[in-house]
Amino acid sequence: MTRIATENYREEAIKGINDPVLQKALANLQMRLGRGAEEAYRNLPEGPGLRRKAHEIRMNAIENLDVLLELLADKIRSRGGHVFFAEDADAAVTYCLETAQKHNVRLAVKGKSMITEEIGLNDAFAAADIEVAETDLGEYIIQLAGEHPSHIIAPAIHKTRSEIGLLFSEKLNIPYTTDPETLTRAARKALREKFLSAGMGISGCNIACAETGHITVVSNEGNIRMSTTLPKVHVAFMGMERITARLSDHDILFRLLSRGAAAQKMAGYVSYIGGPRISGQADGPDEFHLVIIDNGRTKILADNEFREMLCCIRCGACLNMCPVYGEIGGHAYGYAYTGPVGAVVTPLLVGINRAKDLCLGETLCGACKDACPVDIDLPRMLLLLRAKLADGDEKWNVKRENTGEKILYGIWSEIVRRRWAYDAMLNLSREGLRLFTGKEGMISSFPFFLKGWTDSRDMKLPARESFMLQWKKSEKQKRVK
Numbered sequence: 001m002t003r004i005a006t007e008n009y010r011e012e013a014i015k016g017i018n019d020p021v022l023q024k025a026l027a028n029l030q031m032r033l034g035r036g037a038e039e040a041y042r043n044l045p046e047g048p049g050l051r052r053k054a055h056e057i058r059m060n061a062i063e064n065l066d067v068l069l070e071l072l073a074d075k076i077r078s079r080g081g082h083v084f085f086a087e088d089a090d091a092a093v094t095y096c097l098e099t100a101q102k103h104n105v106r107l108a109v110k111g112k113s114m115i116t117e118e119i120g121l122n123d124a125f126a127a128a129d130i131e132v133a134e135t136d137l138g139e140y141i142i143q144l145a146g147e148h149p150s151h152i153i154a155p156a157i158h159k160t161r162s163e164i165g166l167l168f169s170e171k172l173n174i175p176y177t178t179d180p181e182t183l184t185r186a187a188r189k190a191l192r193e194k195f196l197s198a199g200m201g202i203s204g205c206n207i208a209c210a211e212t213g214h215i216t217v218v219s220n221e222g223n224i225r226m227s228t229t230l231p232k233v234h235v236a237f238m239g240m241e242r243i244t245a246r247l248s249d250h251d252i253l254f255r256l257l258s259r260g261a262a263a264q265k266m267a268g269y270v271s272y273i274g275g276p277r278i279s280g281q282a283d284g285p286d287e288f289h290l291v292i293i294d295n296g297r298t299k300i301l302a303d304n305e306f307r308e309m310l311c312c313i314r315c316g317a318c319l320n321m322c323p324v325y326g327e328i329g330g331h332a333y334g335y336a337y338t339g340p341v342g343a344v345v346t347p348l349l350v351g352i353n354r355a356k357d358l359c360l361g362e363t364l365c366g367a368c369k370d371a372c373p374v375d376i377d378l379p380r381m382l383l384l385l386r387a388k389l390a391d392g393d394e395k396w397n398v399k400r401e402n403t404g405e406k407i408l409y410g411i412w413s414e415i416v417r418r419r420w421a422y423d424a425m426l427n428l429s430r431e432g433l434r435l436f437t438g439k440e441g442m443i444s445s446f447p448f449f450l451k452g453w454t455d456s457r458d459m460k461l462p463a464r465e466s467f468m469l470q471w472k473k474s475e476k477q478k479r480v481k
């Protein structure tokens with residue numbers, strides 16, 4: 001079953017803010033990967049403007065999805081592969097489960113894939129008594145700990161070395177150590193056994209190509225290559241938007257993906273997969289299945305204002321720059337997608353009212369747009385989601401969230417458009433605020449719904465005279481002189 005815990009955003013965010021270990025890990029991550037990506041974009045021979053070109057490539061693919069997906073499916077089928085279009089998470093999971101059961105699979109090895117998190121694949125396999133072993137080191141750690149990823153590409157960022165040492169000692173039965181090399185070797189040994197005995201390999205798809213009819217998966221650990229070539233059956237999952245028209249588009253997208261995700265020129269391993277092993281090939285599965293998932297994406301595609309979100313290549317770069325993610329970490333977002341990308345895409349996939357705190361929690365500072373390798377305007381869509389929450393929206397089935405706030409902002413809008421009314425309000429509020437003012441002229445505690453303003457900082461009483469009044473006075477004095 002798909003895990004949706006977006007309602008716990010506030011509690012989980014507070015937990016994250018109060019966790020000193022997480023704070024240190026997030027600061028390191030943003031310093032290393034966030035700054036590194038900026039530098040990597042600057043050093044591109046074509047300059048950071050290449051991101052705009054990538055945006056055009058992605059938008060062009062999104063506008064022609066129907067044709068491109070058919071081309072991809074035809075080419076894969078012509079090589080003996082199977083393609084299944086899944087309308088929702090249940091259909092995708094059921095297809096994969098039935099394929100596993102048909103082949104009597106007891107163990108599947110999986111490369112990191114956010115879409116399988118989105119559809120809750122692991123839980124469904126566990127319920128059917130089939131083991132799914134995560135093979136990306138970070139995902140493997142998280143799986144051993146029984147937790148969920150907290151970052152799109154660095155899922156175990158919230159875990160310390162000593163926590164991992166204790167975990168490995170308990171679960172892998174090795175002496176406790178915090179030495180990264182020893183820990184990695186222990187994971188490698190355990191995973192080798194899984195690779196060699198698995199009946200099914202499961203992967204995601206970074207970007208597919210309609211022209212050549214293949215999917216591409218990238219990794220830095222080589223685990224995806226082993227997951228997709230050693231077992232007899234390979235099932236790959238892709239969101240229906242993860243495709244481009246031409247192979248030449250891939251060059252640009254992967255150069256930007258690697259820079260945005262990990263400040264690298266290119267990922268360590270890039271695999272192009274277009275079907276099962278053919279006679280004469282040494283490696284590869286006997287059966288290849290590609291599951292192309294809709295799960296709410298058609299609705300996003302049909303909306304001109306949100307369609308741009310489908311350009312996302314899930315690189316995680318926006319997380320590495322976001323000041324909110326940098327404070328609260330990933331678990332607060334309560335779904336597969338965290339950070340700014342999660343704050344836009346999760347409400348669209350699971351319901352805008354249900355996931356409202358995610359988009360309300362972001363600062364709209366614009367750092368995510370600057371970090372995005374495909375130049376997605378996330379702040380624009382965050383504002384749009386907020387507008388839907390404020391006004392309600394039939395198409396997205398959004399109920400107006402806070403009528404009181406709507407009325408207050410309506411009044412505010414009328415006041416700020418009239419100078420005299422604004423001055424009168426300032427004078428009145430100054431007098432009213434005096435009731436809450438402490439000894440040093442600061443307000444440290446507001447009552448009721450205004451409490452949030454003073455929970456973590458004091459507020460200064462507005463100046464006795466407004467800036468405009470002081471300006472007028474000073475101009476008058478100048479003229480008199």
Ligand code: SF4
Binds near residue numbers: 260
């Ligand atoms: S929104 Fe942009 S930066 Fe964020 S995950 Fe998607 S592609 Fe990467």
